[in-house]
Amino acid sequence: MAMEFDGGLTCGLGVSDLGKAISWYEDVLGFALLYRMDDIAWAELSTSVDKVNLGLSQVEEVKQGGGVTPTFGVKNIEAAQAELDARGIKQDGAIQTIPEMVRLLTFFDPDGNTLMFYEDLSGSS
Structure with a gap:
């Protein structure tokens, strides 16, 4: 099947x-x-x-921890972070970089659900 x-x-x-x-x-x-x-x-x-x-x-009751983290691709992660900053959106630290692969930014919705942005550095997209 x-x-x-x-x-x-x-x-x-x-x-x-x-x-x-x-x-x-x-x-x-x-x-x-x-x-x-x-x-x-x-x-x-x-x-x-x-x-x-x-x-x-x-x-x-919104359960925290575990589960899926929707991760959305952006063209410019600094611009995306600046937009979140301007709106006062809580983030989990700085942008993380895995050289020649990806940059990641974790942030939260008002209920504490974890979301992420990624910027592809591999050149494959």
Whole structure:
């Protein structure tokens, strides 16, 4: 049995307030609301990556640690960091560099969900 994937991906995150989370992801990362279903406390937003969406699920308690860290590629990580700085977005230290491979910046949404930006240094993109 071989699985046939269609190329789509939805990353789901738990949030404490669906409306506030939607606004944050729209305002800070420029994602666009695809739909919101209040009866099941779920919303889905499109990202700038083709067929990659972010699902938000309102939960009673947002669990910290472990799980998936959505990591989005940017063309200029310093510019992305400056935008986060201007908005007062909490970050986990400085930009990390793995020479000739990648630069990484970890930051957090208002519920403490971990997100990352990466800038490819390999020349393969």
